[in-house]
Amino acid sequence: MHRYRSHTCGALRDSDIGQTVRLSGWCHRIRDHGGVLFIDLRDHYGLTQCVADPDSPAFKDAEKLRSEWVVRIDGKVRRRPEGTDNPELPTGMVELYISEIEVLGPAGELPLPVFGEQEYPEDIRLKFRFLDLRREKLHQNIMTRGAIVDSMRKRMKEQGFFEFQTPILTASSPEGARDFLVPSRIHPGKFYALPQAPQQYKQLLMMSGFDRYFQIAPCFRDEDPRADRLPGEFYQLDLEMSFVEQNDVFAAVEPVITGVFEEFAKGKPVTKVWPRIPFAEALKKYGSDKPDLRNPLIMQDVSEHFRGSGFKVFARMLEDPKNQVWAIPGPTGGSRAFCDRMNSWAQGEGQPGLGYIMWREGGEGAGPLANNIGAERIAAIRTQLGLKEGDAAFFVAGDPDKFWKFSGLARTRLGEELNLIDKDRFELAWIVDFPMYEYNEEDKKVDFSHNPFSMPQGGLDALNGQDPLTIKAFQYDITCNGYEIASGGIRNHRPEAMVKAFEIAGYGEKDVVERFGGMYRAFQYGAPPHGGMAAGVDRIVMLLCGTTNLREISLFPMNQRAEDLLMGAPSEVAPKQLRELHIRLNLPQS
Numbered sequence: 366m367h368r369y370r371s372h373t374c375g376a377l378r379d380s381d382i383g384q385t386v387r388l389s390g391w392c393h394r395i396r397d398h399g400g401v402l403f404i405d406l407r408d409h410y411g412l413t414q415c416v417a418d419p420d421s422p423a424f425k426d427a428e429k430l431r432s433e434w435v436v437r438i439d440g441k442v443r444r445r446p447e448g449t450d451n452p453e454l455p456t457g458m459v460e461l462y463i464s465e466i467e468v469l470g471p472a473g474e475l476p477l478p479v480f481g482e483q484e485y486p487e488d489i490r491l492k493f494r495f496l497d498l499r500r501e502k503l504h505q506n507i508m509t510r511g512a513i514v515d516s517m518r519k520r521m522k523e524q525g526f527f528e529f530q531t532p533i534l535t536a537s538s539p540e541g542a543r544d545f546l547v548p549s550r551i552h553p554g555k556f557y558a559l560p561q562a563p564q565q566y567k568q569l570l571m572m573s574g575f576d577r578y579f580q581i582a583p584c585f586r587d588e589d590p591r592a593d594r595l596p597g598e599f600y601q602l603d604l605e606m607s608f609v610e611q612n613d614v615f616a617a618v619e620p621v622i623t624g625v626f627e628e629f630a631k632g633k634p635v636t637k638v639w640p641r642i643p644f645a646e647a648l649k650k651y652g653s654d655k656p657d658l659r660n661p662l663i664m665q666d667v668s669e670h671f672r673g674s675g676f677k678v679f680a681r682m683l684e685d686p687k688n689q690v691w692a693i694p695g696p697t698g699g700s701r702a703f704c705d706r707m708n709s710w711a712q713g714e715g716q717p718g719l720g721y722i723m724w725r726e727g728g729e730g731a732g733p734l735a736n737n738i739g740a741e742r743i744a745a746i747r748t749q750l751g752l753k754e755g756d757a758a759f760f761v762a763g764d765p766d767k768f769w770k771f772s773g774l775a776r777t778r779l780g781e782e783l784n785l786i787d788k789d790r791f792e793l794a795w796i797v798d799f800p801m802y803e804y805n806e807e808d809k810k811v812d813f814s815h816n817p818f819s820m821p822q823g824g825l826d827a828l829n830g831q832d833p834l835t836i837k838a839f840q841y842d843i844t845c846n847g848y849e850i851a852s853g854g855i856r857n858h859r860p861e862a863m864v865k866a867f868e869i870a871g872y873g874e875k876d877v878v879e880r881f882g883g884m885y886r887a888f889q890y891g892a893p894p895h896g897g898m899a900a901g902v903d904r905i906v907m908l909l910c911g912t913t914n915l916r917e918i919s920l921f922p923m924n925q926r927a928e929d930l931l932m933g934a935p936s937e938v939a940p941k942q943l944r945e946l947h948i949r950l951n952l953p954q955s
Contacts, residue, residue: 369437369469375411377456381442388413388461389437389469391499392430394480402427404463406438409504414451414460415440426466433479433499435470438463487916492930494921506918509629510906514581516628517602517902520621526579526604531566533559533583538880543587545597553947559585562899564818565884567605568856571895572887577617579604581902595903595915596927602851605897611839611855614896615639615795622843622851622900626791629909636793643798644837648765649691652773654799657847658792660780664772667692667760670746676737679720679762689765693776694750695757698783699723704732704757710778716771720760724752734760777847791845791908798822799840802833802869813870815840819854820896821866828865843900850905853898860888 369389377386390408397403404415404427415438417427423438430436440461451457476492477485479499490497497503518528537544537558544558560566562584570578582603588594602621606614619639626635640658647654650663668690671679682688698704704721711719722743723731730743750758759779761772780786801821803814811833819838821827827836839855857863863885864874878885906918916922923929943950 373410374406374408374413375455377413377442377459377461379444379458382444382459384442385439385464386442386461387437387439388415390435391479392432392434392436395430395432404430404438406436406461407499411455413456414445415463416460417463417466421463423463423466426468427463430466430468431472433472433475433496434468435472437465437467437469439465488924488930491916491922491924494931498920503917506906506910506912507920509910510902510918513625513629513906513909514902516625517581517621520624521579521602521604524577524617524621526577526617527575528580529570529575529578530580531560531563531570531582535560535566538565545585545587548946548948550945550947561586562601563603564816565881567603567897568818568858568884568895569887571605571607571856572884572890572892576607577604578606578897582899595919596923596925600902601899602902603897603899605895607893607895609855609894609896611797611841611896614853614855614898615841618843618851618898618900622793622905625905626793626845626909630791634790636791639793639795639843641795641797644796644800645798647796648769648773652769652771652776653847654796655842655844655847655849656773656794657777657780657786658794658844659786659788659790659846660777661785662694662776662780664691664693664776665749666690667746667749667758670742670749671738671762674738674742676734679760682762685764687764687766688762690760690762691765691768691772692746692750693759693761693772693779694752695721695759695779695783696752696785697755698757698779699725699755700757701731703782704759707759707775707779707782711771711775714771714774719775720762721757722746722760723757724754726754728754732757793843793845796842796844797840798837799842800834801836801838801840801866804834810871811869814838816852816854817867817870818856818863820857821862825859825862825865828862828869833869839896841898843898845905845908848904848908849901850908851898851900853896855894855896858888858892858894860885860892863888 366387371387374388374390388406390406393405393407393412395402395404400419402417406413406415417424438461440463442459443462445458445460475496477489477496479496482500482502498507534547534557537546537556538561542561544561547557547559549555549557563582567578580603582601583598584601585598606617623635644654647656652664666689668683671690672683674680679690683690704723707721708719720734721732722735724747725731735743746758752758759775761768761775800814801819802811805812815838819840822837822839823831841853842849843851857866864877867877903915903918907915910918912918921929921931
């Protein structure tokens with residue numbers, strides 16, 4: 366017999382009854398039932414109930430066992446007594462009657478429990494992550510992650526993509542976040558950077574004549590903590606294609622993402638035909654460029670009903686042509702208590718309040734706004750929004766460029782409070798036609814709004830002849846249930862158009878050559894039209910595992926302060942290492 370096991374802890378079945386077998390694993394739970402000891406033995410593959418009674422030669426050894434001790438157990442497989450079987454467990458029809466126990470690795474007092482899924486402080490969970498990973502839910506999430514990545518790979522290859530690995534040590538590049546820098550020992554005073562994304566390399570692969578590239582790529586960004594991204598590093602399904610237009614990318618990517626979601630959705634519905642929602646429409650209807658389409662609420666512009674009305678606050682605002690009034694429907698929300706609660710919530714978000722109208726029996730409108738605009742306007746608003754008695758509408762007014770984010774928060778809040786969001790489905794969509802540029806109020810200049818390498822709609826002619834703030838880009842995102850899960854674009858592959866695009870954002874040709882020299886040079890020697898995107902592996906896994914915390918789907922994550930509590934990183938290094946790198950520390954005064 367093998368030194369440690371003849372079977373795994375998930376393998377025994379009825380057909381093994383009567384056999385003498387050997388198992389090894391962790392003591393998951395130990396129960397004493399009137400002098401009979403039950404040991405649930407766990408390994409990666411499952412769990413087997415092992416039994417020792419006073420007649421067992423191993424009973425005294427069994428009495429010494431504690432939670433999470435690693436042991437080898439020999440014994441005979443037998444059917445569980447009638448009424449004690451566990452149909453939810455693959456091994457639940459049998460048990461192992463113990464004849465011998467060997468302790469392979471005793472465990473000290475546990476800093477956190479492994480049995481059960483109770484909440485525990487995050488700093489303890491991260492410091493003792495190896496114990497945390499033994500817990501069933503987290504262990505399963507990590508295995509699901511691996512299966513999802515396998516599925517992505519298989520589906521990408523079926524679509525004709527080839528897997529390549531791009532460099533990890535590269536040059537610093539302004540991708541939109543701070544680089545992690547790596548000092549060079551053999552080039553004193555110079556630094557490598559860890560890639561924020563393989564953006565330039567994947568485009569260079571297209572210059573090199575490789576047609577369809579992908580990789581599961583690690584990306585590194587020295588960003589402040591964000592709820593929707595792991596600090597330090599994350600993974601993306603990165604891809605690029607040559608000789609394509611936007612629709613070609615969509616046709617290649619949709620089956621991959623839809624297929625992965627359908628495979629791991631556990632029966633929950635997944636969007637079959639993805640809507641394509643222009644960026645401007647997404648803001649107007651949903652108040653978000655990553656709308657949760659499970660929420661049925663759609664906002665509408667109701668400015669005409671308040672223009673010249675008796676509600677002077679809105680009427681005066683609308684004298685400025687850029688201002689608008691948007692309405693968010695609130696079906697079944699037509700009670701004073703609910704409307705007041707929403708108003709208080711808005712004030713907690715830093716707003717002056719949230720105007721509302723309630724519709725009572727007979728279609729009569731009520732509330733502060735209703736008292737000032739008259740029955741005819743109230744009826745027109747109700748008709749436009751398709752509301753009925755017992756419903757309400759909530760209003761946001763001003764410059765939409767400044768209030769759209771708040772209106773989106775209000776829409777989400779209403780959807781949650783009124784139980785309108787179907788949590789058991791995955792709603793996927795494309796967001797398209799992003800603006801190429803935006804105005805940076807802080808620096809008082811035009812800036813790229815998204816990816817600087819994207820092709821403007823209209824090409825060089827648009828860059829030369831159009832107001833930059835009206836230019837749309839061939840840029841697109843994939844959204845799912847309120848998260849952006851992928852982003853990409855058709856690339857600006859013409860050198861003169863690339864220079865002009867950067868010029869509008871305040872960069873000269875010299876800056877372009879300095880920062881993107883490799884790609885700029887490559888464009889001079891026959892660049893194919895190309896495009897692609899990158900999908901966030903971590904966010905996709907998070908959604909499919911049904912959690913909202915990225916730490917629940919990552920092996921060894923950092924905390925929100927970008928510290929690895931298990932390994933003690935970042936850490937100080939020896940003076941000798943600093944001398945070899947020609948680095949002297951200049952620490953801030955405490």
